[in-house]
Amino acid sequence: MPGSAAPPAVDRRRDTYAEASGAAVVNLIAKGITTRDILTKKAFENAITAVMALGGSTNAVLHLLAIAHEADVDLTLEDFHRIGSKVPLLGDLKPFGKYVMTDVDRVGGIPVVLRMLLDAGYLHGDCMTVTGKTMAENLADINPPLADGDVLHPIAKPLSTDVGITILGGSLASDGAVCKTAGIGIETFEGPARVFEREQAAMEALENGTIQAGDVVVIRYEGPKGGPGMREMLMITGAIKGAGLGKSTLLLTDGRFSGGSTGLCVGHVSPEAVDGGPIAFIKDGDIVRIDIPNRRLDLLVDAAELELRKVGWKPLPHKYTRGVLSKYSKLVGSASQGAVCD
């Protein structure tokens, strides 16, 4: 429901939104409006725009790709780059900024951001919504206040015009990788790889103090299929930041991150290790380079040496041979397409 994103869980306005949602769905049926009338390509472009303006997490990439797949909408990683390279960062929000969602609510909520983006031509105002009206009509009804200038910045004075979520390619991520670059302030990084099979090994190294500034921490066999389940790495990214290494190390994984993760972190590296992606062949000490402006993630090892490493290579065996994760690892696709199962 319009305006319902920001009020906190304990806020009784939520009961009002819930009741209104019941009336709204009956109205949609009366008008013959179904989900795919709302979840159009333009609607996904609007969603990406809002995510970028608020400095949203890399999980938005994974989930929007998956929802688009279900809606039969052709959405790709390139759409995130195309939109992300235009949209200014307007929300000063954690984990990189100062405020939380409750603060956004206090200054008028998400409609404040949407109205600014609409007025500046970043949003498609003609998208149908669950109210049976367009997004522009909903915003006109709400008539949200202007940006307060602190929690939410006006378009004329954005927090940043850098790309919020950078979609990477390069020799290590031929099918794509994501890096949350909102508020990061680093363009390139190059260092020796410290390779770990799954997260716990990296966590132990951090606790032992053997991860140093300048290292490229590679955590592999955490992809959708090979993990399985593409684990979030908030444990290790939080600990790295807490240890003061957030901007002096690069973390690289075929797993994913939480919205709470900060620092120089590249996730969703595809193809993943279990599928024989280049990440599977990195060795300790190899030089890895990220170049954010040029959207490249590269392993600086010559091709002949990499071919040698592939001879006789076998992926780590699957961790689960029974139950839901066994089924899942047989069905799940690439993170670069949302890690969907059909």
Next chain:
Amino acid sequence: MKPRSGLVTDGLERSPARGMLRAVGMGDEDWVKPQIGVASSWNEITPCNLSLDRLAKASRKGILDAGGFPMQFGTISVSDGISMGHEGMHFSLVSREVIADSVETVMQAERLDGMVMFAGCDKSLPGMMMAAARIDVAAVFVYAGSTLPGQVDGKDVTIIDAFEAVGACARGLITRDRVDEIERAICPGEALVVACTPQTQWQQSEKQLGSHCLDRLRLQL
């Protein structure tokens, strides 16, 4: 007004189905109404989902007043905050598919005409929306709302601060007591329980939480 549910309510052959539906509260006057699924991932496992049952019930009134017939059902969700950093996290993303599949399954089997969806965790939001997109019925999604931050020394703290405190403590930058202080403050999620339960349980919550969290909440509620 009944794009799908006529298949379970109309005609001689559906007498057994109507018999079942009568037992969940439908009567002769209800057969013409659209049947609306009210899907929620309510549970007591994560603070993010505690309010969903209350919200789902609030939506019933909206559905009834608008001329629909609400039918509530549940699905699962898991907490990323609790499953972070160990074996449990393998099950997080797959829960998105389980949620989508389970909502799809109920909606398609029962031929409900539309749905309202309630969720509060990272994977339950996209899972619900994936189900709606997949089956393409009229659908409205409502988010449970974010958790209020807690406070340490007058500064807002969230679960992110707790994860960062672990690394800081491991490096000797902060004390174990400081970690404990942050841990107790980050998630005043019991607010939901506090807001809806008797005084005795409030007092119980006060023992479990840092009292400053609840002071803050008393002001807000």
